[in-house]
Every structure is written in C-alpha cells, then in structure tokens.
Amino acid sequence: MPEIPLPTLTPTHRTRPTTLTTPTPAIPRLWRFPAELASVARARAALQAALRGAPTPLHSPQLSYELRLIASELVTNAIRHGCHPDPVRAAEENIELLFWTADGHHWLAVSDPGSGRPALAATADTRDPLACGGRGLVLVEALSDIWAVVPRPTRGKTVVAGIRLGLS
Structure with a gap:
C-alpha cells in the first residue's frame, strides 16, 4: 500500500514575529459529523465552502465536483459500514472529514470508528446493474489518482484519496 503524505507541523521557538518570505502552506480543514445520512450533504456543503474560500481557488468546476463526489462516497461508506448499525448507538458516533493540499495533490480523508476494511466491490460484469449500492x-x-485505507492507532480507520493537482 502506498504511503500517503500527511501534513507535518514544525514548532518554532522564535520570540518575535517574523515575516514569511515563502508561500504559506495550506492548513488542513477538519470537520466532524454525526453518523447519520444527513451528514453526507453537510460534508459536501462544508467542502464546497472550503473550496470556494481556498487561498488559491480551484479554477476547475470539474475538480470541485470530483472532490465533492469522492467526499460524498467516503462519508456515506463511513456512516453505512463504519458505524454501529443501530441508529440510536450510531448517533453517538462521529465521522471525520479532512481536506488539505500537499505534495502535488488535493487530499481527502474520512475516518470512522469501524474495524472493517473497505474493499472494491465485484467487477462491473459480475455486479448487479440494478443494485442500489x-x-x-x-x-x-x-476519480482519484491514489487511495488507501489506513488503520487508526486506537480505533477505526481512515480512507484517504488524492487527486493530483493540475489534472482536472
């Protein structure tokens, strides 16, 4: 499984303000949503607002659409497969959506508390074309150039997907 680069923070020990001479790195955006299907639309809207307000706005409506579609699919999967099946208990759980740009990619990561490992469904020729999911x-x-499943240290997993900059 390929390594997914995560943003790193380097502490500074300066006592006086400094002026940046290099571009400011993008700060990852993090959202937490309750494990309910209404959160899919909330996640999509939050990501759309972040994309509109990005320091370097996305010039491609197609790229924005693809990022929001990936987020929708990952959040839906996290709610349906990564949270408790009982809606009352699932309401006590949260999923997380993280968005950042680094290393030549736009990255999306969705975390849930489930222990299952997502896998691609059967191939198109063996899948029921009328199935709802x-x-x-x-x-x-x-849609993504790279994606991976990363176990979390204590509980759950994160599914990370990246789209290379400048391709859409």
Missing part, C-alpha cells in the same frame, strides 16, 4: 469505492477508484 456497491459503487462508492468504484467511483473513488475512478
């Missing part, structure tokens, strides 16, 4: 990770695979 089973296409989320297929879309993520098609």
Whole structure:
C-alpha cells in the first residue's frame, strides 16, 4: 500500500514575529459529523465552502465536483459500514472529514470508528446493474489518482484519496 503524505507541523521557538518570505502552506480543514445520512450533504456543503474560500481557488468546476463526489462516497461508506448499525448507538458516533493540499495533490480523508476494511466491490460484469449500492469505492477508484485505507492507532480507520493537482 502506498504511503500517503500527511501534513507535518514544525514548532518554532522564535520570540518575535517574523515575516514569511515563502508561500504559506495550506492548513488542513477538519470537520466532524454525526453518523447519520444527513451528514453526507453537510460534508459536501462544508467542502464546497472550503473550496470556494481556498487561498488559491480551484479554477476547475470539474475538480470541485470530483472532490465533492469522492467526499460524498467516503462519508456515506463511513456512516453505512463504519458505524454501529443501530441508529440510536450510531448517533453517538462521529465521522471525520479532512481536506488539505500537499505534495502535488488535493487530499481527502474520512475516518470512522469501524474495524472493517473497505474493499472494491465485484467487477462491473459480475455486479448487479440494478443494485442500489456497491459503487462508492468504484467511483473513488475512478476519480482519484491514489487511495488507501489506513488503520487508526486506537480505533477505526481512515480512507484517504488524492487527486493530483493540475489534472482536472
């Protein structure tokens, strides 16, 4: 599985203000949502607002659409498969959405408390064409340049997807 670069913070020990001479790195955006299907639309709207307000706005409506579609699919999967099946207990759980730009990619990461490991559904020729689900990770695979599942240290997992800058 490929390594996914995560943003790193380097502490500074300066006592006086400094002026930056290099571009300011993008600060990752983090959102937490309750594990309910209404959170899919909330996550999509939050990401859209972040994309509009980015220091370097996304000039491609297609890229914005693809990032929001990936986020929708990952958040839906996290709620449906990564949280408790009982809606009352699931309401006590949260999923997290993280967005950042680094290392030539726009990155999305969605975390949930579940222990299951997502996998691509059956191939298109063996999948039921009338089925209501089973296409989320297929879309993520098609739209992203890289994606991976990363176990969390204490509980759950994170699914990370990246789209290379300048391709859309």
